[in-house]
Amino acid sequence: MATLTYFAGTMDSGKSTLALQMNHNHSERGRRGVIFTRSDRAGEGVVSSRLGLRHDAVEVTDATDFWDEVIGRRTRGVVVDYLVCDEAQFYSELQIEQLARVVDELEVDVFAFGITTDFRTRLFPGSARLVELADRVEVLQVQALCWCGRRATQNARTIDGVMVTQGEQVLVGDTAELETGVVGYEVLCRRHHMRRMTATSARAVSPSPDPLPLDRLPLDLDVCSVPPRRPG
Incomplete structure (x- = not known):
């Protein structure tokens, strides 16, 4: 039976790469x-991956009806066995419901890929509806990393490297430029998202920490230099 599967993750978790791989695997069969x-x-x-992969795609608009x-x-006689739906967080709730109907009534598999929450840590409407309706929700196994090395769970929007928490929910990064500066995105762990500390602001606070002086090392060098006692 056909299924509606939602593959969810943060930015840099490989969702577009997996979307293209999924299409390749099914088309090869x-x-x-x-x-x-x-x-x-x-x-x-176009669907593009940060690894450099690209594939032509049908652009979804507000007027798109998947049914x-x-x-x-x-x-027209074209066989449709499955749909690969990338950037599904940007789809409307109605469009997600159309995808569910395509699965249930037309027996077409739907593989949706998207980001769960926006830069304010709020659910995208499309993602929320997918979580509610999907037969299966898969968290992508490739872990994106915060600049500190912890697992990144939040998406942050920056303007000229400074994190912001207000603005339009949908604003494409790396291409948009506002009067206030260039828009970008960065993945952060929850701790640094709450503190609004991006890689840029972290470098500004501590650009190149000096080695810890010997007199502040957390161990007793004199004790470590004493040879061990022989048993007996």
Whole structure:
């Protein structure tokens, strides 16, 4: 039976790479599918990975109806076995419900990939509806890392390297430039997201820490230099 599966993770967790790999694996077995995306940083109508992989895709807009997309293709004699839906966090709640209907009534597998929360740590509407409706939610196993080395669980928006917590929910990074500066994104652990401490601000606080002086080492060098006593 067809299933609706949601693959969720932060930025840098490999979701677009996995989306393209999923499409490759199914197409290699003779299955035919359609790749969708919305607001990819590489531009319209393309799925791109930070590893350099790219693939043409159908751009999702507010007017996209996934039921009509599949029915229209099948009416023209095009076989549709599965859908790969990247950047699914940007889809509307209605569009997620359309994907669920495609699975249940047309027996088409749907593999959705997206970011769960925005830069304010709030659920995207599309992601929230996917969690509610998906047959299975898979957390991506590739762990993104905060600048401190801990697992990154939060997505932070920056303007000229400074973290912000207000603004439009959807704003594509690496391409958008506001009057106040260039928009970027960074993944952080919860601790540093709460403290609004990005890699840039951390370097500003402590650009290159000096080695700890010997008189402040947390051990007693004299004790360590005493030879061990022989038993007996």
